[in-house]
Amino acid sequence: MPKTDNAIELTGYLRQDFSVCLGCKICASVCSVNDISGNANPQDMLQRIFLGREISAGEPLVRSCTGCYRCTGACPWEIRIPDVVRALRHELKIESPFEKAFKGSVALFGRVYEPYVLMKAVPFLLKGGYIQHMGRWMEYMGFHLPHKVKRT
Amino acid sequence: MEYGYYPGCSLTGSAHKLDKGIKQIFARAGHSVKEIPDWNCCGAFEYGDRNELLNFSKKNLEKARGHFHEIVAPCPACYKNLKEADEAYEFGVIHPLDIFDESFFAWMKQGRDLKGQVFTPYYGCILLRPRETALRNKNIMEDTIARFGGEVAGEAAKDRCCGGNQIFIDKSVTEKLSGIILEKSRGTLVVFCPLCHMALKTFSGERKVIYFTDLLLHIMGDKSVL
Numbered sequence: 112m113p114k115t116d117n118a119i120e121l122t123g124y125l126r127q128d129f130s131v132c133l134g135c136k137i138c139a140s141v142c143s144v145n146d147i148s149g150n151a152n153p154q155d156m157l158q159r160i161f162l163g164r165e166i167s168a169g170e171p172l173v174r175s176c177t178g179c180y181r182c183t184g185a186c187p188w189e190i191r192i193p194d195v196v197r198a199l200r201h202e203l204k205i206e207s208p209f210e211k212a213f214k215g216s217v218a219l220f221g222r223v224y225e226p227y228v229l230m231k232a233v234p235f236l237l238k239g240g241y242i243q244h245m246g247r248w249m250e251y252m253g254f255h256l257p258h259k260v261k262r263t
Numbered sequence: 264m265e266y267g268y269y270p271g272c273s274l275t276g277s278a279h280k281l282d283k284g285i286k287q288i289f290a291r292a293g294h295s296v297k298e299i300p301d302w303n304c305c306g307a308f309e310y311g312d313r314n315e316l317l318n319f320s321k322k323n324l325e326k327a328r329g330h331f332h333e334i335v336a337p338c339p340a341c342y343k344n345l346k347e348a349d350e351a352y353e354f355g356v357i358h359p360l361d362i363f364d365e366s367f368f369a370w371m372k373q374g375r376d377l378k379g380q381v382f383t384p385y386y387g388c389i390l391l392r393p394r395e396t397a398l399r400n401k402n403i404m405e406d407t408i409a410r411f412g413g414e415v416a417g418e419a420a421k422d423r424c425c426g427g428n429q430i431f432i433d434k435s436v437t438e439k440l441s442g443i444i445l446e447k448s449r450g451t452l453v454v455f456c457p458l459c460h461m462a463l464k465t466f467s468g469e470r471k472v473i474y475f476t477d478l479l480l481h482i483m484g485d486k487s488v489l
Contacts, residue, residue, distance in 0.1 A: 201311020209431035
C-alpha cells in the first residue's frame with residue numbers, strides 16, 4: 112500500500128473525497144509556500160494522492176507547509192490540505208529535532224515544558240543560528256517547574 | 264461569569280504576558296477564569312494523526328466535564344484543537360477575542376486614547392481559518408483600535424501567514440514570511456497568537472509587536488506598552 116494511502120487514513124478523509132477537486136488551483140495561488148519558493152502546488156499533490164502515487168519528502172509543500180489554511184479558506188470544497196501534509200510528514204517520518212523534543216516533552220510531562228524542549232534541542236539551536244535571537248527572546252524567558260512526570 | 268480556562272503550554276511559559284493580560288482583563292470585566300484541572304497539551308500542530316491530535320483535546324474536555332460549560336482558550340492552536348474535539352457541541356469553546364463585544368466596552372474604563380498612533384492588527388491564520396473554528400468577529404482588533412482613535416493600517420497583512428509554525432524547523436521560511444507582513448504593515452503590530460508574536464518579534468527590528476491584551480490594558484490606563 113503506498114504511503115499516501117496510509118496518510119489519507121490518518122486525516123480522516125477517504126481517497127474518493129479528493130475526487131471533488133475541480134483542478135482550479137486556487138490553493139496554489141494563495142499558498143504561503145509560494146511566497147518563498149513558487150514551487151508548491153497543493154492541487155497537483157491532491158491529484159497524485161488520489162491516483163495513488165507517492166509523494167516525496169523533499170517537495171516544497173511537504174517540507175515547508177506552515178499549516179496556514181489559506182488553501183482551505185480559498186478551496187471551493189474547503190479541503191484541509193495542511194492536515195493532509197501533516198499526515199504525509201508523519202508517514203514519511205519527517206521530524207525536526209524541535210518537533211522530536213516537543214513530542215518527548217508531551218510524552219514525559221503531558222505538556223510542553225519549554226526548558227526541557229530547549230535543552231533537548233540545544234545542538235539544533237546552536238547549529239541553526241538561533242543564538243543570535245536570544246536577546247530578542249528575553250521577554251519570553253521565565254522559569255517554572257514541570258507539571259508532573261509521566262502523566263500520559 | 265465563571266469560565267473554564269485552558270491556558271495551554273505557551274501561556275504557562277513563554278507567553279506569560281498574554282496569560283497575565285487575559286486574567287487581568289477578565290477580572291476587571293467581572294469574569295473569573297478557573298483552570299481546567301490537570302489539563303494536558305493540545306498537541307498544537309505537531310501530530311499528523313488526526314485522531315491522536317484530537318484525543319489530546321478530548322482528554323481536556325473530559326477533565327472539564329462537570330466543572331465548566333464555557334471554556335476560554337487564548338492560544339489559537341489550543342482554541343482550534345479544543346473546538347474541533349468538541350464534536351457534540353457540549354461545551355462553548357470561546358476565544359477571548361469573541362468576548363470583547365459591545366457589553367465589554369460598555370463597562371471598560373478608558374484611561375488613554377490611541378490618537379496619532381498607527382497600528383496593524385495581525386490575526387494570523389488559525390483565528391480566521393478554517394471557517395468552522397474561525398472567530399465570530401473577524402474585525403474586532405481594528406474596530407477596537409478605531410474606537411479609541413488609533414489609525415488602522417496593514418489590511419493586506421492581517422490574514423497572511425507569519426511562518427511561525429516553521430520557526431524551529433526552518434527559520435528562513437519564517438524570516439521570509441514575517442518579512443512580507445512587516446513590509447505590508449505600518450506602525451505597531453498588534454497580535455494575539457503567541458507563535459505570531461515570537462515570529463514577528465524575532466525579525467521586526469525596531470518595530471513594536473504587542474499583544475492585543477496589552478493594548479487593552481494600555482487603553483485602560485495601565486502601564487504604557489507603546
